[in-house]
Amino acid sequence: MSASIRSVADARVGDTITHYGRKAEQSLPGYKEATPMVFCGLFPVDADQYTSFLSYIPIFPDLRDALEKLQLNDAALKFEPETSSAMGFGFRCGFLGLLHMEIVQERLEREYNLTLITTAPSVVYRVHCVNGETVECSNPSALPEQGKRKSIEEPMVKIEMLTPKDYIGSLMELSQDRRGDFQGMKFITENRASLTYEMPLAEMVGDFFDQLKSRSKGYASMEYSFIGYKESDLIKLDVLINGDGVEPLSTIVHKDKAYSVGRALTQKLKELIPRQMFKVPIQVRLFFANEK
Template sequence: PERVKAEIEDLIGIEAGDALLVSAKTGQGVEELLEAIVARIPPPAGGAEEPLRALIVDSWFDPYLGVVSLVRVKEGRVAPGDRILVMSTGRSYEVGEVGVFTPRRRPCPALEAGEVGYLIAGIKDIDGAPVGDTLTLAARPAARPLAGFRKVKPQVFAGLFPVRSEDYEDLREALAKLRLNDAALFYEPETSQALGFGFRCGFLGMLHMEIVQERLEREYGLELITTAPTVVYEVLTRKGEVLQVDNPARLPPAGEIQEMREPILSAQILVPQQHLGAVIQLCEERRGVQKRMQFHGSQVALSYELPMAEVVMDFFDRLKSVSRGYASMDYAFERFQPADLVRLDVLINGERVDALSVIVHRSQAYRRGRELVERLREVIPRQLFDVALQAAIGSQVIARQTVKALRKNVTAKCYGGDVTRKRKLLERQKEGKKRMKQVGAVEVPQEAFMAVLQVGGQQGRKR
């Protein structure tokens, strides 16, 4: 225990001298822990006779009951039959039921100051009771709302598009229901030339994005295409404007950009000594800058500054892989830093596919472009004409692959005779394929958009 206390003080920086020794497995110290909670945590300050102020901690949508809100009553009292007021919207509703979780829902006569419970008021509007809002009584309203929660800014953005265009409204409704109890989720309508109508969504990180996508597919039965995730960049234009760009398609033309800045993270990594070399190599590959290294027994604490764009793809998976699952990481946004960034476009038969565009560092653009077109050549089905796949920075093509055309053996029935007969048939086939290429459209499969993610994940494995 003393060694663990010392490590907590060294690594986390908090005083651990009065830490309680508790074991959930054996039950040792649980009673002392409960007594310490009663002694050290102050009781609620408000009284039941004051005007009602209840903070909405969480909300979820029930198809039969409407919006169910989990509330913490700071001051006052609320009971069934009371008419409550949502302070941010000004709308009022009649309370139908209040109660507590034990862990099942159990109705009770009222909720008073200091209690946490649920409240049902027949709210059918999904945005009727947002998390962090304050509830008060319509007949005796409070003078001011509670402080609420600090708004969280999304760090990672990606496009979500339904595979079937008729599912667009279902996707909108599903995102609105998820947004009800997930304040960090952001979404806005987006249109793509390749994918049609969808939504640009903001997430806290890759794990958050995967959870939201999984819930949309499992709980709401939607089939989705997810574009490559990207972070928010700052763009300084030649007119002196600073733009926030979260979508490569919205990047201004290169001639209008004076400077681009990428978000930098301050990452704290804890790793066993035997895996230190592999973790340092991974961080250096991702353009990391080492700030500090401390040894604590068999563990090493590393402090790195890493570009957020290098972390959001598959950094956590690679970190766990090279450390055999022993490394852990915590990070926080540090600042925006100027960098030599470019937009890498993918052209299919000369047409730019906006959903496949990515913003990368110039030093990695050639490798990423070559790997991307090679991967696309594997997943795009062959047509009756050649399909040119190109990776380009502006008007400069940096990589190219060709999906070869399917060929019918037009000379199979040509027996004997002069060779000019066969040449005439082959030339006629060649002319037909030229005309077909002019009018033929290439259907890009879902796997092509996943290829952008897989190419990002191969960065460390190929080295």
């Protein structure tokens, strides 16, 4: 079979090929397009690496070309241009999970000689507006204004953790701190148990896996699967430096964790921002239902 396909990306895995004169009424079942679950921004340290007139020289790679080449053999990778006042031009990329994100970043740096800045990973929120529209938001800066929002839903995952019985209490404490909903526990063997929780994906894309390994001394393992969306009490957290908002540092957090997340973020920025000859106020602004 020969086809006049100009771009490899136009031929997706799972596409149904049918006869032009006897077209199939529907695609063959069992295939679905990979949907990104974790998003982050990729920005080159050197601005010339975004779009370079010298892209034919190996030491001046082009970030867009590198992403397009990776996408040829990785259909799950999604990206779109993004502009930041603090970091310049870059791309908003979607990944299947944290491991997928780390692999893509490592390949970009090793195979294409790029030096990248990666923003904190985020997930896709589903926002229901008062006018009846539903907006999917992966970037906090694209979140509709407070008066236009009716409710926000966040993605939920089902996590199964396999652990020795000595670490069951520690892992249950970790899961509950991450707003996990206990589903059940069963012993696979006399000394090994399986814990099942339903948890927001946003709570898992951070350092959850690192904490799981740390608390179990490396003996525990986990797997998770996406189960759907659930309405939650979420708010937007903005960071102000010297009175100006910094959009790349904005995030969407649960109302109960807003204060602790904001305090930790400002303390970290205080250590990272160099001292000046004048005061540089570092503030966090929280948007609640009827107040700031």
